[in-house]
Amino acid sequence: xxxxxxxxxxxxxxxxxxxxxxxxxxxxxxxxxxxxxxxxxxxxxxxxxxxxxxxxxxxxxxxxxxxxxxxxxxxxxxxxxxxxxxxxxxxxxxxxxxxxxxxxxxxxxxxxxxxxxxxxxxxxx
Amino acid sequence: xxxxxxxxxxxxxxxxxxxxxxxxxxxxxxxxxxxxxxxxxxxxxxxxxxxxxxxxxxxxxxxxxxxxxxxxxxxxxxxxxxxxxxxxxxxxxxxxxxxxxxxxxxxxxxxxxxxxxxxxxxxxxxxxxxxxxxxxxxxxxxxxxxxxxxxxxxxxxxxxxxxxxxxxxxxxxxxxxxxxxxxxxxxxxxxxxxxxxxxxxxxxxxxxxxxxxxxxxxxxxxxxxxxxxxxxxxxxxxxxxxxxxxxxxxxxxxxxxxxxxxxxxxxxxxxxxxxxxxxxxxxxx
Numbered sequence: 001x002x003x004x005x006x007x008x009x010x011x012x013x014x015x016x017x018x019x020x021x022x023x024x025x026x027x028x029x030x031x032x033x034x035x036x037x038x039x040x041x042x043x044x045x046x047x048x049x050x051x052x053x054x055x056x057x058x059x060x061x062x063x064x065x066x067x068x069x070x071x072x073x074x075x076x077x078x079x080x081x082x083x084x085x086x087x088x089x090x091x092x093x094x095x096x097x098x099x100x101x102x103x104x105x106x107x108x109x110x111x112x113x114x115x116x117x118x119x120x121x122x123x124x125x
Numbered sequence: 126x127x128x129x130x131x132x133x134x135x136x137x138x139x140x141x142x143x144x145x146x147x148x149x150x151x152x153x154x155x156x157x158x159x160x161x162x163x164x165x166x167x168x169x170x171x172x173x174x175x176x177x178x179x180x181x182x183x184x185x186x187x188x189x190x191x192x193x194x195x196x197x198x199x200x201x202x203x204x205x206x207x208x209x210x211x212x213x214x215x216x217x218x219x220x221x222x223x224x225x226x227x228x229x230x231x232x233x234x235x236x237x238x239x240x241x242x243x244x245x246x247x248x249x250x251x252x253x254x255x256x257x258x259x260x261x262x263x264x265x266x267x268x269x270x271x272x273x274x275x276x277x278x279x280x281x282x283x284x285x286x287x288x289x290x291x292x293x294x295x296x297x298x299x300x301x302x303x304x305x306x307x308x309x310x311x312x313x314x315x316x317x318x319x320x321x322x323x324x325x326x327x328x329x330x331x332x333x334x335x336x337x338x339x340x341x342x343x344x345x346x347x348x349x350x351x352x353x354x355x356x357x358x359x360x361x362x363x364x365x366x367x368x369x370x371x372x373x374x375x376x377x378x379x380x381x382x383x384x385x386x387x388x389x390x391x392x393x394x395x396x397x398x399x400x401x402x403x404x405x406x407x408x409x410x
Contacts, residue, residue, distance in 0.1 A: 089287070094300055105296040107287050113208075114291045120213070121295050 006124055007031045007048075011041040011064065012056040012085070017108075021054055021085070024112045028125055038062025042070055049078045052124045054115075055102075057086035057093070065100060072101040081122040085110065139183035143167070143198060146186060150199045151272045152328030152357075153348035163202065170201050196274070203273045204348075207243040209293035210250045212343075212375060215394070219339060220254045222370060222392045226338050227262045229368075235265040236337045238364065240327060241345035242269035245280030245320070246289070249312060251341075252319040253302055268333055270325035280322045283312030327357050336366040344374035351382070358383035362398045370395040 008030040010021045015036075022032045033050065035041035039062040041053065053071070057064040068082055084097045085106040094105050104118045119125035140163050144155045155162060167179060174194075176182050186195060210216050223235055235255075239248040248269035255265050271277050290299060290310040303310040325333065327345070340361050346354050361371055362385040370389050373379070379386040379396050389395040 089305070091300060091305060094296060098296065098300075102296075107291060110291070111288065114288060117208070117292045121293075 005029055005031045006051040007033065008124075009033045009035060009041060009044055009050040009053045009080075011035045011038065011053060011059070011067065013037055013059040014056070017056070017085075021115070024115050025054075027112070028116060028119065038064060038067030038070070041067050042074075045071060045074075045076060045080065049076050050080050052081040052083060052119065052122065054083050054085050054106075057084060057088045057097075065096070068097070068100045068102060081124055083118055083122060085115075136180055139179040140164075142183040142186060143179065143202070146195060147199055147202050150195070151203065151326065151348075152350075152353045153203070154350055155202070166201050167198065170197060200273050200275050203276070205243045205273065205276050207246040208289070209246045210254075211247065211293060213293070215343075215372065215375070216250055216254060218392065218394065219251060219341070219372060220258050222339060222395065223255055223265070224258060225391075226368065227259060232263070234263045235339070236335060236366070237265055237267045238333060238337045238340045239267065239269040239320075240325075240340060240342040240361065242271050242276075242280060242322070243273070244276050244285075244289075245269060245283070245322065246285075246293075247341060247343070248280075248320045248322075249283070249302075249316060250293075252316060253298055256319070264319060267320045268337075269320050269322050270327075270333065271322075272324070272326045274324050277322050277324045280320075281317075283317045284309050285311075327360065328353055332360045332364045336364055336369070338366050338369045339372065340364060340369070341372045343372060344377070346373065346377055346382075355383050359385055362386050365398050368397075370397055372396075 008025050010018050010025070010032060012018050012021070013036050018034045022034065025032050033044060035044050037059040042062070045053070055064045055068065064084065064086065071080070071082070081103045082101065083104040083106060084102045085108060086093070087108045089107040097105055103122045106114060106118050116125060140160050143163050148154055164179065167182065171177070171179070171182060182198070185191070186198065227235055237251060239251065242248050248267050252267055269280065271280070284306065286309055290303060299310065302316045303312055328349070342361060346357060349357060358379065362383070365371065370392055371386060372395050385399060386396045387399050389397040
């Protein structure tokens with residue numbers, strides 16, 4: 001039987017975080033792609049729309065918030081779910097992210113259970 | 126050179142003393158297959174009391190009958206694993222059942238009992254859900270109990286770590302019902318006010334006063350011996366309002382455990398009192 005795996009684009013300027021997230025996500029049967037900033041992530045989405053984007057906030061070149069606004073303004077064929085994953089844990093940041101079109105929000109540090117739970121909440125697991 | 130693995134120096138006798146203490150105080154059993162849990166759960170307590178081994182702890186428990194130490198040991202052994210909206214499908218179904226019960230009795234205040242609520246995530250989840258679903262209905266009366274005094278104390282505080290608050294709780298709900306407090310998040314007073322938390326031992330304490338439309342007792346009963354389980358089922362069955370249901374954990378059933386309950390005819394996966402089960406008289410209805 002052929003099972004179609006979901007794809008997750010991990011966007012974080014930290015190689016370590018990308019590696020940890022990849023490890024968890026592959027354990028949850030996701031196909032993982034990586035981008036180191038918002039610009040790279042936007043290019044990756046234009047090339048192939050992922051099912052879900054795990055998105056850091058503070059990154060060089062293009063921030064997570066600028067990426068999210070550009071993503072939601074784009075006319076991609078599908079609407080990927082976006083889960084912010086950031087150390088910006090204040091209420092104002094969370095509200096701003098939701099306002100800009102984020103579907104869920106993970107406050108770093110995170111663990112496997114947290115990520116799995118958030119992916120379930122956006123219908124991706 | 127690889128160091129030899131240290132031998133297990135804890136005697137079976139020490140574990141037996143500790144397991145017997147737990148059973149005496151809570152009715153919960155730790156079978157031989159889960160004896161490892163005694164060692165892992167009590168490690169922090171041993172450190173805190175400057176003890177090296179479980180044998181020393183067991184000797185202390187037998188020697189001086191220190192009630193505070195006994196309570197501390199019992200508390201440490203209780204499984205307080207919980208998360209918000211755990212088994213989301215079940216919580217959703219509880220919301221649907223509550224809606225239908227409320228529609229059948231529009232002016233009545235629904236009563237729910239979360240038995241074995243641990244640190245409070247289950248009743249708080251129900252409170253959030255019912256508020257969102259039934260803005261115009263009378264606020265339900267939600268009672269939540271646990272045998273662990275420390276779990277109830279934590280539940281009453283409504284304070285959860287960042288890890289705890291993120292597990293199962295959608296971000297929209299989190300910012301609506303919780304506020305940051307240092308590194309933690311605390312339930313807003315209007316949420317905490319919807320749940321009455323109290324310490325209660327399902328095995329030795331009488332049932333809560335009144336009767337209930339929905340009783341949740343999830344992942345609690347499998348810790349009990351069959352006779353104790355039967356006794357607790359009788360307590361819960363007698364506390365149901367007519368038409369009320371009991372919700373058990375996914376791997377729990379009443380089949381072969383009690384004659385007082387049967388699968389609900391109205392709500393798949395839930396249980397109802399058999400027609401011939403005597404209902405406890407109640408001033409609360």
